[in-house]
Amino acid sequence: MFNKVTIVGLGLLGGSFALSIKKLIPGVSITGVDISMPNATKALELGLANQIGEFEVSIKDADLIVIATPVDCIPNQVIQCLDQLKPGAIVCDLGSTKLNICEAVKHHPKRNQFIATHPIAGTENSGPEAAFASLLENKKIILCDIDLTESHLLNQFKNMLTQMKMQVEYMSSASHDKHIAYVSHLSHISSFGLGATVLDIEKNERNIFIMAGSGFASTVRLAKSSPDMWTPIFSQNRENISAALNQYIQNLTYFKSILDENNLEKIHQFMSETNDIRRVLDAPPSPKKD
């Protein structure tokens, strides 16, 4: 088990990961690192870390380093960690894109101590106050390009995740980025687009939000998400996202055309076929792989 853990980035995901580890490993010492001093202080106050440290100092002695910063910061931070990492220690990142980071570290002599990780968990909130211990429980967590990680380190890490009640899945970093463009990144853009459209009309039509119900709230919720976190995600995965967004715009344009024609049969058919999404959403969680 890991006795000394360093968490870099004490936001929603890093903070929640810290709380899960504290719950799992009695006596673990967690060092928190955050570029923002108010965030670091807050995180200490909330018990997300036992102490706060500087990046360069806090990575040297750790058994496990978890990088939970915006995706454009991750590659350099992982490389710096690998440079300093002690034998038998692990560094993982929790970023929402995986190909870029895997490419950046692929020739590092300690590549086999790195695990590219993406927990499928989050909320529209950010910062240390948004963290909570159960965020990661019963959620999927994707480990990418695992053949490049030393197998007993991988097992050790995977066992910890399983004990944190996460469901571990494996995938190549390229497949990860392609798929996540559809089932996560595109959802965010569809929400941001909807929010922008409705805010725009509000300028001329005051009180429009009197009529906003739970359906609107649900579809637009992700438009609260942090631009600082999401701008680099969109940028790094822009080719996959652009393809997904193109398909989405085509589907909406098709729907607009059958609406303008008042083609009831085709409108009904489009919805009936899409109701198949119920199969996906109501599916029981997949069995653990081992």
Added chain:
Amino acid sequence: MFNKVTIVGLGLLGGSFALSIKKLIPGVSITGVDISMPNATKALELGLANQIGEFEVSIKDADLIVIATPVDCIPNQVIQCLDQLKPGAIVCDLGSTKLNICEAVKHHPKRNQFIATHPIAGTENSGPEAAFASLLENKKIILCDIDLTESHLLNQFKNMLTQMKMQVEYMSSASHDKHIAYVSHLSHISSFGLGATVLDIEKNERNIFIMAGSGFASTVRLAKSSPDMWTPIFSQNRENISAALNQYIQNLTYFKSILDENNLEKIHQFMSETNDIRRVLDAPPSPKKD
């Protein structure tokens, strides 16, 4: 108060309205009407109505008739009800579009016994089993073109809604339809479009849904909605929806262009501005009007 209430259409909304009325008015007699015999039987079994009746018979003696059928059925049903309605009785509909029905009944000699109503409440589920007593509590309910309703009937109805814990708002039927296109109908189309896009990619990329998290579930939830209910809504409000959808597609196309340019500054700005949606979603419920 209303002693004899007839509910036409015993689905999610009609059924929930029935449960709210039963809770409010002890000894009320509720007659349920549904074109589907299995639905009617189920509704009786679930206690949504005290008895089941035929439409023509059940509307004659009622103090209040609530029409909760698909919007393409409503105009004729309201006219039939008005034809038979006893003096001092009320008919209301609960449809998601209002202009069409108000136009259809505007010359009826008993127009002043009709109230065009839209409760901003619902789930993605349908049918009598989906009904529950608290669906309407603390929700907005819009009454349209109220100057055409006899004022003491309007007051009687409004008092009942207030006692059912609903927040009553007033609006013209034309404004209603325009606004609801943005804050409800467009949300449904954005979800259906997203569902269609992701189901389509799944044909080539099995197991993509391993990665679907709560954000995806939230944005795509409305794509479970009933095509039988939503086809006539989209059709009736197609001009307003087409304008809203056009604006939405333009916003997404703009986002795609700044993404393809990798214009980080504009991507960040688009999201920052749209974060203003938090003001809307986190706003306290508006105070009651009286």
